[in-house]
Amino acid sequence: DIQMTQSPSSLSASVGDRVTITCRASQSISSYLNWYQQKPGKAPKVLIYAASILQSGVPSRFSGSGSGTDFTLTISSLQPEDFATYYCQQSYTYPRTFGQGTKVEIK
């Protein structure tokens, strides 16, 4: 199985901050990498797929980059509604696997 490791596990940030979350795959997955946002009590929502393509309707302050084993999710200017948990997920092969999540909290 491909292991997905996110860092950090949690972070505290203020509104307006630039936030970066990283995701590392245990083997190369090309650009088969998706990012999801999950708010408490809600289902996850896809933000970015294919490592860098913004899902329709997702604000442009979210961006993704990377290829191979190392990926990044960036929020350019954190907004109040962005406080949530973020997960990466590989779609390169089965079984599909998720990172352990990064919780973004208010400083």
Added chain:
Amino acid sequence: QLQLQESGPGLVKPSETLSLTCTVSGDSIKSGSDFWGWIRQPPGKGLEWIGSISYSGTTYYIPSLKSRATISVDTSESQFSLKLSSVTAADTAVYYCARNFFDSVTYRSYFDPWGQGTLVTVSS
């Protein structure tokens, strides 16, 4: 607009079989190259993919659950289902169904949309 809705018992006894159904509305379950998946999330923990099925019945499972999990599809009812046998407390989780959408432009897939999730508790 495609919508998915999970249904099934919220409480299952240890050693019994968990059974959930996901009803798809707003679009055909026979949609192209898409798969339909089950993902679970134990309370306070992360996401775990359980398995996926195509409308024609091709299935993939996570190896750790393959001996206990069965995913099936009923295209006439626009539903797909999960059965998980011999459950223990470790199977207590919110269970989500989701479309495993295949983008024919990028040849990449992702889970979207998701159902709202249903909490299944394993307890006597």
